[in-house]
Amino acid sequence: MKHLLDNLKIKFAIFIMAFYYSINLAGQGVFVKKADGILMVESKYVDVEGSPYMEDQFTAGEVKLRQNEKWQQYSKARYDTFKDEFEYEQSSNAKLLRFDASHITEFKLNGNIFRCNFPAIGEWNNRHFYQVLYDGNIKLLKKIYTKIITPTDFGSVTKASSFVREEKLYVIKNEKIQYIKRKKSDILAILNDKESAIKDFVKSNQLDYSIEGDVIKIMEFYDREISLKQ
Template sequence: MNNITDNPKKLLAMQKYISLFVILLFSCTGLFAQNIYDIRNAIDFFESNRMQKGEYRHILTESDIEGSPYFNDEFIKGTIFTYQKIQYNDIPLRYNIYNDEMEFQTPNNQVLAIAAPEIVDKAVLGENTFSNIPYALGNKVKRAYFILLTEGKLSLYARPEVLYKKPKKAAAYSEPEPAKFEKRPDTYYLRLNQQAAVRIESKKDLQNFFTDHQNKMESFIKKNKIKPGKADKMMELVEYYNSL
């Protein structure tokens, strides 16, 4: 049996195959690396991110204020994912609805807010994913945290809201009222691909939102009695659109 080194043509062909395999291997490795996160722990997060105290704490945390500005009053160990593909695990987090801030607690129990929220892609707290995405506000585009309800080509988000009511002094026919935070119903936003999310408050908003599959979407909305204020109905609508 001839050794492959005795046949230059076979050797050259083998070298080409090996070279091609190596190129493909490194290419695939590069693609894979782009889709994974550099996983770090909470200490790295505390040390590597710019942090600041939440300014609202000097104004709106008096003991006589009723209600709460938080989505969850207690800190929950969660995970931060950044746009730089860094994942920080086991960080005590809570979401301040009123300030639209993601707060975290340091090992010495100091409460801070992420000073550069634009670096945050999402924060996962228990069963809830808070996505930091752009949204349309009039003719402007801003960025805020939204709770992800369902994701796809078309995604559905909920925006929790809290209203701060100033204290009222006693009047002739009314008792004084303390300052308070009042939870409001969630509002819902649709986001197509990577565009700015759009607030949906009425059936007219739905009709104006869908520029493709209009007839099918209008028929589905009417047949299934889709209401913008109902999360389950909105999820049905999104799932149907993503199936088209």
């Protein structure tokens, strides 16, 4: 009997610990999974300046579900670049829910396309979203991500941490992914089989290797050139 009571006490203690642990996690912004996404518990970043969102304002968006590849539309949505998650407001009760790459493979916001399932490189794997800038035989991707930067304290002055957004460009060519900078040498190096033609195209159209829109035009031109060769 004493052994049975001891076992009950242990189980009760474990239950209490698990209960308080779950409450503590909820207070830190951990999510509870639901069939239509992940229910978002309010997440407060103490003493963190700025925003984790690509755009603070909600806008219309849609997602492609991983389970059945069907598209779902939402009237109020935004992209959290810190968590790398699609967030939307449920129309029925105004609750905030989220999808990550375990639920969706693609989403659209403000005419921009974001997709995962690309080859891994560095700290990014196939469950991270990239903005698709050009989608042809060659692909131009932009990884938008946000970090929390905490400045080093000097003396008694304490500075607040802040969200800092960064971007990196990647090219997928022949199923291999490679990081590139917005500069002539990087772009010509990865498109070296059409280097001469690209130089002429850039010069005749007065393009700039450091401007994103012009880099997209270069990728489009390169795609046309290799298509003609085929």
